[in-house]
Amino acid sequence: MQLDNTKRISKWYHGGLASAAAACCTHPLDLLKVHLQTHQGTRIGGTQMAVNIIRSQGLTALYNGLSASVGRQLTYSMTRFAFYDVMKPLMIKKGKDPTMAQKMLLASIGGFMGGVVGTPCDMINVRMQNDIKLPVELRRNYKHVFDGLYQVATKEGVSTLFNGVTMASTRAVLITNGQLAFYDQIKENLLQTSFFQDNIITHLTASMMAGTIATAMTQPVDVMKTRLMNAKKGEYRGIWDCVVQTGKQGPLSFFKGFVPAFIRLGPQTILIWVFKEQLRLRFGKHPV
Secondary structure, three states: OOOOHHHOEOOOOHHHHHHHHHHHHHHHHHHHHHHHHHOOOOOOOHHHHHHHHHHHHOHHHHHOOHHHHHHHHHHHHHHHHHHHHHHHHHHOEOOEOOOHHHHHHHHHHHHHHHHHHHHHHHHHHHHHHHHHHOOHHHOOOOOOHHHHHHHHHHHOOHHHHHOOHHHHHHHHHHHHHHHHHHHHHHHHHHHOOOOOOOOHHHHHHHHHHHHHHHHHHHHHHHHHHHHHHHOOOOOOOOHHHHHHHHHOOOHHHHHOOHHHHHHHHHHHHHHHHHHHHHHHHHHOEOOO
Protein backbone atom coordinates (compact mmCIF):
# COMPACT_ATOMS: atom_id res chain seq x y z
CA MET A 1 0.00 0.00 0.00
CA GLN A 2 1.45 3.35 -1.10
CA LEU A 3 1.62 6.00 1.60
CA ASP A 4 0.07 9.43 1.02
CA ASN A 5 2.93 11.93 0.89
CA THR A 6 0.60 14.83 1.74
CA LYS A 7 0.35 13.34 5.24
CA ARG A 8 4.07 13.68 5.78
CA ILE A 9 5.31 16.14 8.41
CA SER A 10 8.46 18.25 8.30
CA LYS A 11 11.70 17.25 9.96
CA TRP A 12 13.07 19.71 12.51
CA TYR A 13 15.77 21.12 10.21
CA HIS A 14 13.67 21.62 7.06
CA GLY A 15 12.71 25.18 8.01
CA GLY A 16 16.33 26.24 8.46
CA LEU A 17 17.42 24.77 5.14
CA ALA A 18 14.47 26.31 3.30
CA SER A 19 15.11 29.71 4.89
CA ALA A 20 18.81 29.64 3.97
CA ALA A 21 17.93 28.80 0.36
CA ALA A 22 15.37 31.62 0.28
CA ALA A 23 17.92 34.08 1.72
CA CYS A 24 20.29 33.37 -1.17
CA CYS A 25 17.53 34.46 -3.57
CA THR A 26 16.32 37.56 -1.71
CA HIS A 27 19.58 38.92 -0.26
CA PRO A 28 19.85 41.94 -2.63
CA LEU A 29 16.39 43.08 -1.53
CA ASP A 30 17.39 42.69 2.12
CA LEU A 31 20.50 44.79 1.48
CA LEU A 32 18.45 47.57 -0.13
CA LYS A 33 16.05 47.52 2.82
CA VAL A 34 18.93 47.99 5.28
CA HIS A 35 20.37 50.83 3.23
CA LEU A 36 17.04 52.64 3.07
CA GLN A 37 16.40 52.18 6.80
CA THR A 38 19.81 53.61 7.76
CA HIS A 39 19.76 56.37 5.14
CA GLN A 40 19.49 59.85 6.60
CA GLY A 41 19.07 62.89 4.39
CA THR A 42 17.44 63.36 1.00
CA ARG A 43 14.67 60.88 0.29
CA ILE A 44 15.74 58.18 -2.12
CA GLY A 45 13.90 55.24 -3.60
CA GLY A 46 14.93 51.61 -3.69
CA THR A 47 15.64 51.63 -7.42
CA GLN A 48 17.89 54.68 -7.19
CA MET A 49 19.65 53.18 -4.18
CA ALA A 50 20.32 49.98 -6.16
CA VAL A 51 21.64 51.99 -9.13
CA ASN A 52 23.95 53.98 -6.85
CA ILE A 53 25.34 50.82 -5.24
CA ILE A 54 25.95 49.11 -8.58
CA ARG A 55 27.60 52.20 -10.08
CA SER A 56 29.93 52.75 -7.14
CA GLN A 57 30.68 49.16 -6.06
CA GLY A 58 29.61 46.85 -8.87
CA LEU A 59 26.83 44.27 -9.14
CA THR A 60 28.38 41.90 -6.61
CA ALA A 61 27.98 44.59 -3.92
CA LEU A 62 24.29 43.64 -3.78
CA TYR A 63 25.45 40.39 -2.16
CA ASN A 64 27.56 42.00 0.58
CA GLY A 65 26.96 40.07 3.79
CA LEU A 66 25.51 36.97 2.14
CA SER A 67 27.45 34.62 4.41
CA ALA A 68 26.03 36.40 7.46
CA SER A 69 22.53 36.24 6.00
CA VAL A 70 22.81 32.49 5.48
CA GLY A 71 24.36 32.10 8.94
CA ARG A 72 21.46 34.01 10.43
CA GLN A 73 18.91 31.72 8.79
CA LEU A 74 20.77 28.62 9.98
CA THR A 75 20.53 29.91 13.55
CA TYR A 76 17.44 32.13 13.75
CA SER A 77 15.10 30.30 11.36
CA MET A 78 16.42 26.85 12.20
CA THR A 79 15.51 27.50 15.85
CA ARG A 80 12.04 28.99 15.33
CA PHE A 81 10.91 26.42 12.75
CA ALA A 82 12.40 23.53 14.72
CA PHE A 83 10.55 24.53 17.88
CA TYR A 84 7.26 24.98 16.03
CA ASP A 85 7.55 21.77 14.02
CA VAL A 86 8.60 19.66 17.00
CA MET A 87 6.05 21.04 19.46
CA LYS A 88 3.00 21.27 17.19
CA PRO A 89 2.48 17.48 16.82
CA LEU A 90 2.63 17.19 20.62
CA MET A 91 -0.34 19.56 20.90
CA ILE A 92 -2.55 17.64 18.49
CA LYS A 93 -5.29 15.83 20.37
CA LYS A 94 -7.86 13.42 18.97
CA GLY A 95 -6.91 14.24 15.41
CA LYS A 96 -7.63 17.96 15.78
CA ASP A 97 -5.10 20.63 14.84
CA PRO A 98 -4.08 23.16 17.50
CA THR A 99 -6.20 26.29 17.71
CA MET A 100 -4.98 29.58 16.25
CA ALA A 101 -4.17 30.78 19.76
CA GLN A 102 -2.02 27.70 20.37
CA LYS A 103 -0.25 28.16 17.04
CA MET A 104 0.49 31.79 17.89
CA LEU A 105 1.84 30.73 21.30
CA LEU A 106 4.20 28.22 19.68
CA ALA A 107 5.23 30.79 17.06
CA SER A 108 5.87 33.42 19.73
CA ILE A 109 8.07 31.16 21.85
CA GLY A 110 9.94 29.80 18.82
CA GLY A 111 10.35 33.29 17.39
CA PHE A 112 11.72 34.68 20.65
CA MET A 113 14.24 31.87 20.95
CA GLY A 114 15.27 32.27 17.32
CA GLY A 115 15.62 36.03 17.72
CA VAL A 116 18.08 35.62 20.58
CA VAL A 117 20.11 32.87 18.90
CA GLY A 118 20.22 34.68 15.56
CA THR A 119 21.12 38.18 16.81
CA PRO A 120 24.95 37.87 16.45
CA CYS A 121 24.76 36.81 12.79
CA ASP A 122 21.99 39.34 12.19
CA MET A 123 24.18 42.14 13.54
CA ILE A 124 27.11 41.11 11.33
CA ASN A 125 24.72 40.90 8.39
CA VAL A 126 23.53 44.49 8.92
CA ARG A 127 27.09 45.79 9.32
CA MET A 128 28.39 43.99 6.23
CA GLN A 129 25.48 45.21 4.14
CA ASN A 130 25.90 48.80 5.32
CA ASP A 131 29.71 48.86 5.02
CA ILE A 132 29.82 50.24 1.48
CA LYS A 133 27.97 53.38 2.62
CA LEU A 134 30.78 54.32 5.00
CA PRO A 135 33.95 56.25 4.09
CA VAL A 136 36.78 53.86 3.20
CA GLU A 137 38.69 54.63 6.41
CA LEU A 138 35.65 53.78 8.58
CA ARG A 139 34.65 50.51 6.92
CA ARG A 140 34.82 47.38 9.02
CA ASN A 141 35.74 45.13 6.06
CA TYR A 142 34.62 41.82 7.56
CA LYS A 143 35.71 39.01 5.23
CA HIS A 144 32.77 36.79 6.11
CA VAL A 145 30.39 36.06 8.96
CA PHE A 146 32.95 34.20 11.11
CA ASP A 147 35.50 36.99 10.69
CA GLY A 148 32.84 39.51 11.69
CA LEU A 149 31.84 37.53 14.78
CA TYR A 150 35.50 37.16 15.82
CA GLN A 151 36.36 40.82 15.26
CA VAL A 152 33.35 42.09 17.20
CA ALA A 153 33.89 39.64 20.07
CA THR A 154 37.61 40.46 20.43
CA LYS A 155 37.52 44.21 19.76
CA GLU A 156 34.15 45.27 21.13
CA GLY A 157 33.25 42.49 23.54
CA VAL A 158 30.93 39.50 23.25
CA SER A 159 28.02 41.53 24.62
CA THR A 160 28.21 43.80 21.57
CA LEU A 161 27.15 40.83 19.43
CA PHE A 162 23.77 41.11 21.12
CA ASN A 163 23.18 44.80 20.40
CA GLY A 164 19.52 45.14 19.45
CA VAL A 165 18.61 41.70 20.83
CA THR A 166 15.38 43.06 22.36
CA MET A 167 14.24 44.50 19.05
CA ALA A 168 15.44 41.42 17.17
CA SER A 169 13.50 39.10 19.48
CA THR A 170 10.37 41.27 19.36
CA ARG A 171 10.51 41.35 15.57
CA ALA A 172 11.13 37.59 15.48
CA VAL A 173 8.01 36.97 17.57
CA LEU A 174 5.91 39.08 15.20
CA ILE A 175 7.37 37.73 11.97
CA THR A 176 7.13 34.13 13.16
CA ASN A 177 3.47 34.64 13.94
CA GLY A 178 2.98 36.05 10.45
CA GLN A 179 5.07 33.49 8.62
CA LEU A 180 4.27 30.34 10.61
CA ALA A 181 1.07 30.64 12.62
CA PHE A 182 -0.87 32.61 10.02
CA TYR A 183 0.47 30.49 7.15
CA ASP A 184 -0.51 27.34 9.01
CA GLN A 185 -4.02 28.66 9.72
CA ILE A 186 -4.56 30.08 6.23
CA LYS A 187 -3.41 26.83 4.61
CA GLU A 188 -5.67 24.83 6.92
CA ASN A 189 -8.66 27.01 6.00
CA LEU A 190 -7.90 26.74 2.29
CA LEU A 191 -7.67 22.96 2.46
CA GLN A 192 -11.11 22.83 4.07
CA THR A 193 -12.61 24.23 0.87
CA SER A 194 -13.19 22.22 -2.29
CA PHE A 195 -10.93 24.48 -4.36
CA PHE A 196 -7.55 23.70 -2.82
CA GLN A 197 -5.38 20.63 -2.31
CA ASP A 198 -2.01 20.17 -0.62
CA ASN A 199 -0.02 21.35 -3.62
CA ILE A 200 2.11 24.27 -4.77
CA ILE A 201 -0.92 26.43 -5.67
CA THR A 202 -2.13 26.26 -2.08
CA HIS A 203 1.39 26.82 -0.74
CA LEU A 204 1.84 29.90 -2.95
CA THR A 205 -1.54 31.35 -2.00
CA ALA A 206 -1.14 30.85 1.74
CA SER A 207 2.47 32.05 1.79
CA MET A 208 1.64 35.22 -0.17
CA MET A 209 -1.05 36.13 2.34
CA ALA A 210 1.22 35.27 5.27
CA GLY A 211 4.02 37.41 3.83
CA THR A 212 1.70 40.41 3.60
CA ILE A 213 0.61 39.99 7.21
CA ALA A 214 4.18 39.49 8.43
CA THR A 215 5.42 42.67 6.73
CA ALA A 216 2.63 44.80 8.20
CA MET A 217 3.31 43.45 11.69
CA THR A 218 7.08 43.83 11.72
CA GLN A 219 8.13 46.93 9.80
CA PRO A 220 8.33 49.48 12.70
CA VAL A 221 10.26 47.03 14.87
CA ASP A 222 12.51 46.12 11.94
CA VAL A 223 13.49 49.77 11.48
CA MET A 224 14.39 50.10 15.17
CA LYS A 225 16.36 46.85 15.15
CA THR A 226 18.39 47.89 12.12
CA ARG A 227 19.22 51.32 13.56
CA LEU A 228 20.26 49.92 16.94
CA MET A 229 22.47 47.26 15.36
CA ASN A 230 24.13 49.75 13.03
CA ALA A 231 24.53 52.49 15.65
CA LYS A 232 27.88 53.88 16.70
CA LYS A 233 28.76 53.43 20.36
CA GLY A 234 26.75 55.89 22.43
CA GLU A 235 24.59 57.06 19.52
CA TYR A 236 21.43 55.93 21.31
CA ARG A 237 20.94 55.74 25.08
CA GLY A 238 18.57 52.81 24.66
CA ILE A 239 15.57 51.53 22.75
CA TRP A 240 13.29 54.37 23.82
CA ASP A 241 15.85 56.99 22.81
CA CYS A 242 16.08 55.34 19.39
CA VAL A 243 12.27 55.42 19.10
CA VAL A 244 12.16 59.12 20.08
CA GLN A 245 14.93 60.16 17.70
CA THR A 246 13.36 58.22 14.86
CA GLY A 247 9.94 59.68 15.64
CA LYS A 248 11.34 63.22 15.39
CA GLN A 249 11.90 62.53 11.69
CA GLY A 250 8.16 61.96 11.27
CA PRO A 251 5.78 59.00 11.73
CA LEU A 252 6.63 57.60 8.30
CA SER A 253 10.25 57.18 9.41
CA PHE A 254 9.11 54.04 11.26
CA PHE A 255 8.15 52.61 7.88
CA LYS A 256 11.29 53.54 5.95
CA GLY A 257 12.03 50.85 3.42
CA PHE A 258 8.49 49.46 3.66
CA VAL A 259 8.16 48.72 -0.05
CA PRO A 260 11.56 46.96 -0.29
CA ALA A 261 10.70 45.14 2.95
CA PHE A 262 7.41 43.94 1.47
CA ILE A 263 9.05 43.10 -1.86
CA ARG A 264 11.68 41.13 0.05
CA LEU A 265 9.55 39.56 2.78
CA GLY A 266 6.76 38.55 0.42
CA PRO A 267 8.98 36.58 -1.99
CA GLN A 268 11.09 35.34 0.92
CA THR A 269 8.04 33.97 2.72
CA ILE A 270 6.81 32.38 -0.51
CA LEU A 271 10.21 30.82 -1.23
CA ILE A 272 10.62 29.56 2.34
CA TRP A 273 7.31 27.75 2.21
CA VAL A 274 7.67 26.45 -1.34
CA PHE A 275 11.10 25.01 -0.43
CA LYS A 276 9.94 23.75 2.97
CA GLU A 277 6.77 22.15 1.64
CA GLN A 278 8.75 20.39 -1.09
CA LEU A 279 11.18 19.10 1.53
CA ARG A 280 8.20 17.90 3.57
CA LEU A 281 6.46 16.19 0.66
CA ARG A 282 9.64 14.53 -0.61
CA PHE A 283 11.73 13.91 2.50
CA GLY A 284 9.36 14.38 5.44
CA LYS A 285 8.44 11.65 7.85
CA HIS A 286 5.10 9.90 8.05
CA PRO A 287 3.23 10.29 11.33
CA VAL A 288 3.44 7.28 13.58
